Amino acid sequence: MNISLTNKQAIICGASQGIGRATAIQFANLGASTLLLARNEEKLQEIIRDLPQKDAQQHHYLVVDLSQPQQTLECVNKFLKDKPIHILVNNCGGPKPGSLIDAHLDDFDNAFTPHLKASHLLVQSLHKRMAAENYGRVINIISTSVKQPIRGLGVSNTTRGAMASWAKTLAAELGPLNITVNNVLPGYTATERLQSIIANKATKNNSSTDEVTATMKKQVPLGRFATATEVANAIAFLASPAASYINGISLAVDGGRTESL
Ligand SMILES: NC(=O)c1ccc[n+]([C@@H]2O[C@H](COP(=O)([O-])OP(=O)(O)OC[C@H]3O[C@@H](n4cnc5c(N)ncnc54)[C@H](OP(=O)(O)O)[C@@H]3O)[C@@H](O)[C@H]2O)c1
Numbered sequence: 001m002n003i004s005l006t007n008k009q010a011i012i013c014g015a016s017q018g019i020g021r022a023t024a025i026q027f028a029n030l031g032a033s034t035l036l037l038a039r040n041e042e043k044l045q046e047i048i049r050d051l052p053q054k055d056a057q058q059h060h061y062l063v064v065d066l067s068q069p070q071q072t073l074e075c076v077n078k079f080l081k082d083k084p085i086h087i088l089v090n091n092c093g094g095p096k097p098g099s100l101i102d103a104h105l106d107d108f109d110n111a112f113t114p115h116l117k118a119s120h121l122l123v124q125s126l127h128k129r130m131a132a133e134n135y136g137r138v139i140n141i142i143s144t145s146v147k148q149p150i151r152g153l154g155v156s157n158t159t160r161g162a163m164a165s166w167a168k169t170l171a172a173e174l175g176p177l178n179i180t181v182n183n184v185l186p187g188y189t190a191t192e193r194l195q196s197i198i199a200n201k202a203t204k205n206n207s208s209t210d211e212v213t214a215t216m217k218k219q220v221p222l223g224r225f226a227t228a229t230e231v232a233n234a235i236a237f238l239a240s241p242a243a244s245y246i247n248g249i250s251l252a253v254d255g256g257r258t259e260s261l
Contacts, residue, residue: 009086010033012024012034013089014092015034017038020089025047026236028057029052031054031057035059035062035079037066039063041063048060062079067113069113076125077125088122089141090139094143094156115163116166123174123181127174130179135241136178136179136180137238143156144186180246185251185252186254187258188217188225198216220257221256234251
């Protein structure tokens with residue numbers, strides 16, 4: 001089974017921490033050259049310093065704000081010039097929590113822009129480079145809410161559903177170019193984001209973070225949170241030559257937490 005990413009060039013959005021950071025490390029471990037995108041330059045520099053380069057790989061970063069999709073695209077294209085791209089990971093911070101009925105129109109814009117619109121512009125431009133290489137992988141990091149909406153994440157559920165439909169449609173349109181489009185749906189994953197969700201829940205319920213953590217772990221058949229690396233392993237597999245016939249799927253990496261099929 002070929003899971004090598006040697007000679008592959010990957011762009012990873014939201015790579016300064018959490019699942020994006022773990023993905024950059026796994027891709028580099030498998031031989032890929034990476035271009036990391038996020039807003040926090042200090043963190044990006046730190047990650048780049050530690051990424052393996054054993055296969056004469058090159059690693060770079062760009063400081064971009066995905067809430068500005070057009071500027072992000074210009075920045076990426078200016079950097080790439082005529083370089084090839086094989087893999088794009090669309091990933092960004094989770095939208096603001098809250099009930100859907102209370103959501104403002106701005107909340108939808110604030111979520112749709114860095115998630116759907118930024119991903120769309122990037123794919124629209126980069127798929128040509130993938131087609132020229134006869135190898136393309138678009139992997140979107142979204143949420144299990146595409147299978148089962150999560151209470152208290154109204155705008156997020158809505159945005160993720162739109163992303164899933166967008167991805168499924170693209171999978172059909174780009175398949176003839178040998179580009180696959182798939183989604184990874186993380187469950188509870190031990191990242192900075194999860195820590196802040198736990199802290200918020202504890203404050204809201206007037207309980208301790210340990211109590212909230214224990215309750216959340218009970219919802220997972222495997223009885224624990226995922227590590228970011230476990231989610232990144234699924235992303236790396238979908239990016240690899242071994243996943244050549246997997247197209248248009250939503251792969252939950254949630255320890256069995258989602259109860260629907
Ligand atoms: N962790 C979980 O339990 C879990 C569960 C289900 C779904 N998810 C989803 O999976 C995705 C990744 O999760 P995570 O836990 O790794 O999140 P995270 O720790 O919050 O990391 C998010 C990444 O996105 C970047 N980012 C955020 N806003 C950005 C913007 N406007 N422009 C550019 N980069 C931006 C952040 O970097 P900068 O701040 O440096 O820009 C960071 O690198 C999220 O969409 C999350 O909702 C996570």
